[in-house]
Structure formats: structure tokens, C-alpha cells
Amino acid sequence: MVKSKRPSSTKSSHALPLDEEMKQARLAKQKKSSEDSAIVSMDQDGESHATVDERTSKKILSLAKKQQAEVGKELGYADVAKMKQYSLSAGDESSEVRSENVPSEEPEEQTEEESDLKDELILESERKLWDNNDVHADDVTEEEEKVMREFMKMKPQTEDIPKAAFSNQITIYDKYMEALAAKRAEVDDAVSQSQVSESSKPQVDQRVIDVYKGVGEVMSKYRSGRIPKAFKVLPVLLDWEPLLFLTKPHKWSAAAMYQATRRFSASANEKIAQRFYNLVLLPRIRDDIAEYKRLNFYLYMALKKALFKIGAFFKGFLLPLCEESDCTLREAVIISSILAKCSIPVLHSSAAMLKIAEMPWSGANSIFLKTFFNKKYALPFRVIDASVHHFLSFMEEKRNFPVLWHQCFLTFIQRYKNSFSNEQKEQLMRLAQKQYHPHITPAVQRELQVSINKFPENYTQKNDEEMSESASTIN
Structure with missing residues (x-):
């Protein structure tokens, strides 16, 4: 009689203790995929913990932005893209109008965080490429500056030349000077009309003044991170200029000047941006070059940001600089290097x-x-x-x-x-x-x-x- 063969088991029951055999009988074994094993190996190595590549992370961020935009449309945030100008004068009801029209600040904070992250990445990449020798500021020596100043003091020896030879150029120059004089007269009239009695002017609330004085202290010590929210709303205020000078822009750090230029070039209209470039950015750039003989990295990036409002940059920064007879060669070399690199x-x-x-x-x-x-x-x-x-x-x-x-x-x-x-x-x-x-x-x-x-x-x-x-x- 042939004996029946027992089914051969891959693992003998005597190889494991009794408690482990009971666990294996109750629980099914979980198969590990190749991706999981790769992730575990990366975690065990301890050298790199990155599990998502750059391409996949970009896709995830783009999908998240699309979903956020769809949610914003459903909740009615899409119509709040255009910001109006508001006043912070005492007794003005515009602040109440703003609080009613503008929804909760959570979506705005998320978009600001994204823009801040992008801006930090751009600054890091620019800093890696930053090299002071790239500006060629050291190529202009003190002797060349002195020779140019002496040359500009020389008067052209053209007394014996007939006026007909310069008729075309004199006409162009006269037209330019007439237009410039007319513009200055308009500005003087506007200033004289604005100098009314202090009682007729809308008074700014003392709490607002205290807030912007505190903002000025923060901006004077600013290095990185977020800027105060009171400063972010400055470009959309009607009385932005007196509030801006309460913060004492001449005491801002270079990083604060970059953030301010970034805000005004993005949020303000062209006239306000032109005014900011002319009153704040231009004097700061010239003072920094005169003191350190080169331009700070953050001020260099501020000039590049200012080019986003190219019309305001030309009217408020470049053309007034060219009209000044004391523009130095070093200033011209540094600023022209930015113009050469940027698309205009x-x-x-x-x-x-x-x-x-x-x-x-x-x-x-x-x-x-x-x-x-x-x-x-x-x-x-x-x-x-x-x-x-x-x-x-x-x-x-x-x-x-x-x-x-x-x-x-x-x-x-x-x-x-x-x-x-x-x-x-x-x-x-x-x-x-x-x-x-x-x-x-x-x-x-x-x-x-x-x-x-x-x-x-x-x-x-x-x-x-x-x-x-x-x-x-x-x-």
C-alpha cells in the first residue's frame, strides 16, 4: 500500500516559536513596493529625506493654486482683485467701507506668503550670482571724476561762431527749458494752493501716527521676514505721503528699502510709484553710492524691481537724474548696468x-x-x-x-x-x-x-x- 505524501511546506513549523506562528496565522503579510523600499532606504541612510522631486512638487503647487482660485471664485473673492484708495483721516468713514467690502484676510495672507517665498527664492538666486565686480564701479577712479568735473566747468569757446550754426540746437533746448519752466510753475501753483490753514485740513488720528512711527522703527532695523501690515496698505491710501514720511525713510535699512520698492511697484499706480521713486529711492541710491563707492545688494535689487513700472522709473528716477548736473560717472555706470541687463x-x-x-x-x-x-x-x-x-x-x-x-x-x-x-x-x-x-x-x-x-x-x-x-x- 502506497503511503500518501504530506504536503511539503516552505517553512517548517519547528523553525519559529509558537507565539510567532499564531501571529502569522492571524495577520497577512504586507508586501513592500519598490517605491516604499526606496523611501525607507533614503530615511535609513540619513543623508537625504527628499521623497518628491522638483517636477512633481511644481505640479502639486500648480494644482493647489488652481483649487484655491476655484474656491475664491465660489466664495466671491475674485472681484476683490482691484483695490481702491482709502483715507485714514479722523472722522472718515472709508475705513468702514473697506471692512465691509473686503472679506477675511486668510486668502490674501496665503497669496502674500507665496509671493514672499518666490521673492526669497529670487533673492537667493541673485545673491549667488551677485558679484560687485560685475557692476564695474571700481573702473571709475577719483582722477577720472576730477577730470570730468573740471571739464564740465570749462565754458565752450563759441563766441565767434555765428548763431545760425546753432539755430536748430538752440531751438530744441529753448523748447525743453520752456516746457520745464512751465512744469515747475504748475508745481509751484499746486504747492501754494495746498498750503491752506491747518484747521481746514483733515486731521490724521493720533493712533495712526503712533502706528506709523512704530513702523518706522521696525523698518530701520529690518533684515528679513515679513513687513508690518500697516506698511503694506500705504500704496492704496489717499494720504500716503505724510504717513510714509512719518516712518523716516532716510533711516530705513537696505532690505527695508527693497521691500518698500517692491510694494510700491506692485500695488501703487504709476503716479504714486513715480513720486516714491523720485522722493525716496533716488536720494537713497545716490547717498549709498557716494558713501560706499558701490551699491548695496538690496538697493541693486530695488532698482531692478522699480523697472516693473518702467514709465514711472523713467519719469521719476532716470530723467531727473540726467537733468542733475552733478550726476557722477560712478552712479551712471552702476545704474546703466541694471538697464543693460533688464528688458525694456x-x-x-x-x-x-x-x-x-x-x-x-x-x-x-x-x-x-x-x-x-x-x-x-x-x-x-x-x-x-x-x-x-x-x-x-x-x-x-x-x-x-x-x-x-x-x-x-x-x-x-x-x-x-x-x-x-x-x-x-x-x-x-x-x-x-x-x-x-x-x-x-x-x-x-x-x-x-x-x-x-x-x-x-x-x-x-x-x-x-x-x-x-x-x-x-x-x-
Whole structure:
């Protein structure tokens, strides 16, 4: 009789104690996937605890933002994107209106946290690339500054020249000075009208004054992190300017100035941003460069943030700086390095070039014009013609101009040599013979000789109308 074989077990029952056999009989074994084993191995190593790669985390964040936007639409937060201006004057009921219209601050705080995180990441990446030598501020020596100051003190020896030779340039300059005088007269009238008795002015609540004085103390010691909420609402207030000066901007830290510029460039309208750039940012930048001979990293980033409101930057920062006769070469080199790195619309740049070309000459203006020429814009004919007249105005000058002027002249010829008419080429060739530099002028003459006239004599650019519209925005 054949004996029946017992089923062979993979594991003998005698290999384990009785209590463990009972546990295995009651509980099923859990299989570990390859991903779980990888995660466990990473945790056991102790070197890296990252379990989600960068691509997956970006997808998760994008999905979370979409869900948050959908929830905001359902709850009615989508219509509160446009912020109104409010006043903090005593006895004003606008604060009550704001509290009724604006919902709870939790969604706004979440978006602010996201923007703050993005801003910190940008600052970290910029700091890694930051190098003071990249600005070339050390290339400008004290001797060069002294020579430029002495040159600007020299009067042009043009007494024997007939006035007809300068009729075009004098007309442009007179128009510019008349417009500037009219603008200053308007400002003086507005200031005189605003100087009314203190009793007729709306008085600001004393509690508000105490709050913004405390904000000024925080901003003077600020290094990183969140800024006070009272400062965040400044750009949308009607009486923002007196409250801003209660915080004493001249005592702010560099990091606080960056955060303030970031707020005004994002939340304020163009007129308020222009006013902030002119009254607060411009003096602080000039003082920092004059004291330390270079620009702080946070102030450098503040200038880059200010370019988000490009029209306000030109009208409130760059053009007033060019109008000042005491703008140093070091300031021009540092600021032009930021303009060279950032993308600027062609119409705004064209209007700025037109204004700078009509201003009295200075070394800083040549640096800014050279920076704009190197961007290789397709300029309107009006701007090219104004630049040609800018250089032709030095035809009868007997002074020997510095290398800055010759470098700017060479850059202009190299970039736009094919956009000149035959008459302009002849005039520029005569200018090169009169204002001669042994190393630069031969290159200018060679560029003019090999240039090709692409346009007929009666050619006019179609975008001159767009150029006039953009120029009116700069006025």
C-alpha cells in the first residue's frame, strides 16, 4: 500500500516559536513596493529625506493654486482683485467701507506668503550670482571724476561762431527749458494752493501716527521676514505721503528699502510709484553710492524691481537724474548696468533716448545713451534724427571731448550706420574730422564708409506716430 505524501511546506513549523506562528496565522503579510523600499532606504541612510522631486512638487503647487482660485471664485473673492484708495483721516468713514467690502484676510495672507517665498527664492538666486565686480564701479577712479568735473566747468569757446550754426540746437533746448519752466510753475501753483490753514485740513488720528512711527522703527532695523501690515496698505491710501514720511525713510535699512520698492511697484499706480521713486529711492541710491563707492545688494535689487513700472522709473528716477548736473560717472555706470541687463520696451526706451539727447551734454548722459544704443533697438526715425542732431551740435566745439563722448559716438555709428541719409553721413564725417580721436575716429570713418543706405531720401518711419504717443507719456 502506497503511503500518501504530506504536503511539503516552505517553512517548517519547528523553525519559529509558537507565539510567532499564531501571529502569522492571524495577520497577512504586507508586501513592500519598490517605491516604499526606496523611501525607507533614503530615511535609513540619513543623508537625504527628499521623497518628491522638483517636477512633481511644481505640479502639486500648480494644482493647489488652481483649487484655491476655484474656491475664491465660489466664495466671491475674485472681484476683490482691484483695490481702491482709502483715507485714514479722523472722522472718515472709508475705513468702514473697506471692512465691509473686503472679506477675511486668510486668502490674501496665503497669496502674500507665496509671493514672499518666490521673492526669497529670487533673492537667493541673485545673491549667488551677485558679484560687485560685475557692476564695474571700481573702473571709475577719483582722477577720472576730477577730470570730468573740471571739464564740465570749462565754458565752450563759441563766441565767434555765428548763431545760425546753432539755430536748430538752440531751438530744441529753448523748447525743453520752456516746457520745464512751465512744469515747475504748475508745481509751484499746486504747492501754494495746498498750503491752506491747518484747521481746514483733515486731521490724521493720533493712533495712526503712533502706528506709523512704530513702523518706522521696525523698518530701520529690518533684515528679513515679513513687513508690518500697516506698511503694506500705504500704496492704496489717499494720504500716503505724510504717513510714509512719518516712518523716516532716510533711516530705513537696505532690505527695508527693497521691500518698500517692491510694494510700491506692485500695488501703487504709476503716479504714486513715480513720486516714491523720485522722493525716496533716488536720494537713497545716490547717498549709498557716494558713501560706499558701490551699491548695496538690496538697493541693486530695488532698482531692478522699480523697472516693473518702467514709465514711472523713467519719469521719476532716470530723467531727473540726467537733468542733475552733478550726476557722477560712478552712479551712471552702476545704474546703466541694471538697464543693460533688464528688458525694456522699445517705445519707452525711445522716448527716454529722445529726452536725453535734447538735454545739455554730460558724461553720465553719454553713458546712458551708449547703454541704450547697445540694446540694438529698431528705433523710429525721429529718435535717430534727434541723436544725429545731438552729435552734430558739437561740430563747432573747440574743447577736446573725453573718451566717453567718442565711445558713445562710435557705438551710435556702429548700430545705426545703415539708417542715415546721405546728407547725414556727410555731416557725421565732417564731425569725425573735427572731433578727432587717434584710436576711435578711424573706426568711425571706416563704419561710415562701408554703410549702406537702406531707405530713400523721402523715407519716413510708420511708427513715428507711436513714438509721439510714447513721448507724450514721458512728458
